[in-house]
Amino acid sequence: MRDVLKNMADYDHEQVLFGYDKVSGLKCIIAIHNTVLGPALGGLRIWPYESEDEALFDVLRLSVGMTYKNAAMGLDFGGAKGVMIHDPNTDKPEELMRAFGRMVHSLGGRYYTAEDVGTTLDDLVHVRKETPYVAGLPETSGNPSPITGWGVYNAMRATAQRIWGSDDLKGKKVAVQGCGNVGFALIQHLLEAGAEVYATDMFEDKVEQAKKAGAIPVEMDKIYDLEADIFAPCALGAILNDDTIPRLKVKGICGSANNQLLEPRHGKAVAARGILYSPDFIVNGGGVINCAEEFSPGGYNKEGAMRKAAGIYDILLNIFAIADEREIEPYEAANIYAEERIEKALQQKRMYFED
Numbered sequence: 001m002r003d004v005l006k007n008m009a010d011y012d013h014e015q016v017l018f019g020y021d022k023v024s025g026l027k028c029i030i031a032i033h034n035t036v037l038g039p040a041l042g043g044l045r046i047w048p049y050e051s052e053d054e055a056l057f058d059v060l061r062l063s064v065g066m067t068y069k070n071a072a073m074g075l076d077f078g079g080a081k082g083v084m085i086h087d088p089n090t091d092k093p094e095e096l097m098r099a100f101g102r103m104v105h106s107l108g109g110r111y112y113t114a115e116d117v118g119t120t121l122d123d124l125v126h127v128r129k130e131t132p133y134v135a136g137l138p139e140t141s142g143n144p145s146p147i148t149g150w151g152v153y154n155a156m157r158a159t160a161q162r163i164w165g166s167d168d169l170k171g172k173k174v175a176v177q178g179c180g181n182v183g184f185a186l187i188q189h190l191l192e193a194g195a196e197v198y199a200t201d202m203f204e205d206k207v208e209q210a211k212k213a214g215a216i217p218v219e220m221d222k223i224y225d226l227e228a229d230i231f232a233p234c235a236l237g238a239i240l241n242d243d244t245i246p247r248l249k250v251k252g253i254c255g256s257a258n259n260q261l262l263e264p265r266h267g268k269a270v271a272a273r274g275i276l277y278s279p280d281f282i283v284n285g286g287g288v289i290n291c292a293e294e295f296s297p298g299g300y301n302k303e304g305a306m307r308k309a310a311g312i313y314d315i316l317l318n319i320f321a322i323a324d325e326r327e328i329e330p331y332e333a334a335n336i337y338a339e340e341r342i343e344k345a346l347q348q349k350r351m352y353f354e355d
């Protein structure tokens, strides 16, 4: 692998750890992007990367995203991510997860790991046997998806406020792509609020569950063509691209999927069609809010996490205001919002204390 330090410099990373363990077969990379706001928090992605370069590229990019997300959510956490080169659909023995746990521990609390694609709560339980620097365990904050869904619902209210001058979703037509953990939680909130929900998923049983709750099923590819008010991508990334954007007949986009824009230029393409795109890393910030709640003075409290995730409503309205002020798009304003928080922390007066 070439130019690791150059890549780090390009993204302005603090530290990258390459971990290998012969016995368990562990091959991992942990990238700590920025710890100005506090220890770095970000999940472990287990994925069958085809090359080390691919894994490095992914971990560098994802860890930057965590810095922005944690900062924008007002958390005292920096950004990092771990990746493990391994197929998550094959066996993930305890030794493998424990070997990763030792790598996390070697960072002495600079990095807290958590769940991400390919990692289960059971995997985290094994990681915990080697290190306390783990968030989202079953006995602490657990599965973040219900709180993420609640955050997306509140972000959607702010999106509606911006478009129609009212945050009431009653009667609004919402097209939800993906009825998984987050999508289904969102669907339930929307139905409760009196929205008309259209839902699609790859799996029939997920669509059936949404239908039973009161949603109207839509064929998978038809979701992009639906005449609706808001499109909520809650499945995959990169779904806002040259093929799909011209097909959309909605006024707003607000969903949980990470990296919805295939490339930054697609943010402009969405805006050119008169569609408001609420930045994904703000909309789906309920997940990190839930994890971070474990570290609040009284320990994890679901009501506290829900209250903070509801605050995504105000965060998003602030971001829309920055976008207006600077005549930029909300996805650009979201980055500025996060950067300014880090910048402010850097500028705080330093004081000397005897430890």
Ligand code: NAD
Pocket: 144, 145, 146, 148, 177, 178, 179, 180, 181, 182, 183, 200, 201, 202, 203, 206, 220, 234, 235, 236, 237, 256, 257, 258, 284, 285, 287
């Ligand atoms: P999930 O796996 O539970 O649900 C995703 C659903 O999307 C699945 O039911 C899957 O069948 C469906 N799907 C996949 N491809 C599809 C397609 N082409 N068309 C329609 N449906 C499709 O995942 P989740 O935890 O609900 O997360 C959803 C998205 O939100 C992901 O992109 C995830 O990265 C992001 N996210 C989740 C959280 C969280 O707390 N779970 C936090 C932040 C971001």
